[in-house]
Amino acid sequence: xxxxxxxxxxxxxxxxxxxxxxxxxxxxxxxxxxxxxxxxxxxxxxxxxxxxxxxxxxxxxxxxxxxxxxxxxxxxxxxxxxxxxxxxxxxxxxxxxxxxxxxxxxxxxxxxxxxx
Amino acid sequence: xxxxxxxxxxxxxxxxxxxxxxxxxxxxxxxxxxxxxxxxxxxxxxxxxxxxxxxxxxxxxxxxxxxxxxxxxxxxxxxxxxxxxxxxxxxxxxxxxxxxxxxxxxxxxxxxxx
Numbered sequence: 001x002x003x004x005x006x007x008x009x010x011x012x013x014x015x016x017x018x019x020x021x022x023x024x025x026x027x028x029x030x031x032x033x034x035x036x037x038x039x040x041x042x043x044x045x046x047x048x049x050x051x052x053x054x055x056x057x058x059x060x061x062x063x064x065x066x067x068x069x070x071x072x073x074x075x076x077x078x079x080x081x082x083x084x085x086x087x088x089x090x091x092x093x094x095x096x097x098x099x100x101x102x103x104x105x106x107x108x109x110x111x112x113x114x115x116x
Numbered sequence: 117x118x119x120x121x122x123x124x125x126x127x128x129x130x131x132x133x134x135x136x137x138x139x140x141x142x143x144x145x146x147x148x149x150x151x152x153x154x155x156x157x158x159x160x161x162x163x164x165x166x167x168x169x170x171x172x173x174x175x176x177x178x179x180x181x182x183x184x185x186x187x188x189x190x191x192x193x194x195x196x197x198x199x200x201x202x203x204x205x206x207x208x209x210x211x212x213x214x215x216x217x218x219x220x221x222x223x224x225x226x227x228x229x230x
Contacts, residue, residue, distance in 0.1 A: 033216045043204060044223040045159070052216065091158055095216070102214030106158035 002027045004094050006107035013082045014115050020067075021077045021110045023092030029053075032096035034068070034075045037106075040088040048090075051075065082114045118143060122207050122222035130230055131197060137225045139190040139207030145220070147171075147213040148190040150182060151206040153224070159206055165190060166213040197229045 003026045013019035025034070036048040051059045051068050059066050063083075067076045079086055092107040120141045129135050139148065147166050151159035164172035165184040173182075179201075181193040190207055204226050208219040 033218075035218050037218075037221075042223065043226075045206065045208075045219075045221040047218040047220070050216075050218050089156070093218075095214070097214045104161070104214075109156070109158055111156070 002029070002094055002096065002103055002105050004092055004105050004107040006090075006092055006110050008110045009108070010111045010113070012113040012115055013079075015082055015084060017082055018078060018080045019082055019112065021079075021090050021092075021112065023075045023077070023107055025073050025075065025092075025094050025105075027073070027094065027096060029096040029098060032094060034066075035093040035095070036064070036066070036075075036077045037091045037093060038086075038088045039091065039109075040085070045091070049077070079112075084114050084116060086112065087114045088112060118220065120207055120209055120220050120222035122205075122225055124225060125223065126226045126228075128228045128230060129194065129197065131199070133197075134193070134195045136194065137192040137205055137207075137227075139192075139222055140188055141209045141220070142188055143209065143220065144187075145209035145211055146187060147210045147215065148184065149208040149210075149219065150190070150192050151208060153204040153206055155204075163192075164213060171213055194227075197227075199229050202227055202229045 032053045034051045037045045039045045049061045063080045095104045123138045150162040153159045163182045168184045183191040204224045206224045207222040
């Protein structure tokens with residue numbers, strides 16, 4: 001069975017600094033997708049970045065980048081030049097399709113607070 | 117239009133009431149989802165509709181009744197709820213069920229059952 005683990009329940013970072021949120025997962029699938037979602041206090045979950053497992057190149061979206069280590073089953077999110085608006089809950093998610101059915105699993109989340 | 121719109125944003129209902137949550141998207145997505153989220157927890161999948169047909173029901177109590185009248189609209193009918201059903205209810209859509217591009221979420225309905 002697939003699992004997603006976020007070992008950091010809460011983190012804080014100073015504005016303009018860099019922070020890394022960790023995510024590990026367990027799967028026997030070879031083809032899958034990984035996602036980071038951001039949920040600010042406004043409640044709406046927003047897709048931040050996605051990674052296809054068959055791509056070795058780490059995904060990047062502006063100040064957000066991932067460190068995808070397939071062998072280690074690790075998918076960390078790096079936020080550069082942190083801004084107050086980055087304060088949110090961050091969820092790592094895993095998706096794989098097996099025999100026509102799919103599994104979409106969220107981690108438990110990391111609450112990030114950006115300090116002024 | 118790249119949004120999922122949910123109404124109402126807040127709902128307070130008694131345990132004997134009947135109410136409905138509404139979700140709408142105009143992105144041409146063919147899969148739509150209902151999630152329940154408790155405070156500081158990840159979303160929990162309730163239902164999946166694929167091409168307007170119920171694809172997944174995660175053993176949700178019958179007091180929750182989903183409906184997909186067309187490809188753009190998803191409803192969740194509520195009846196005889198319990199206080200423990202108080203939560204944030206999120207609607208999401210994706211290009212297709214199991215699609216690799218992630219979900220687009222609405223901003224949710226905060227439901228309080230009194």
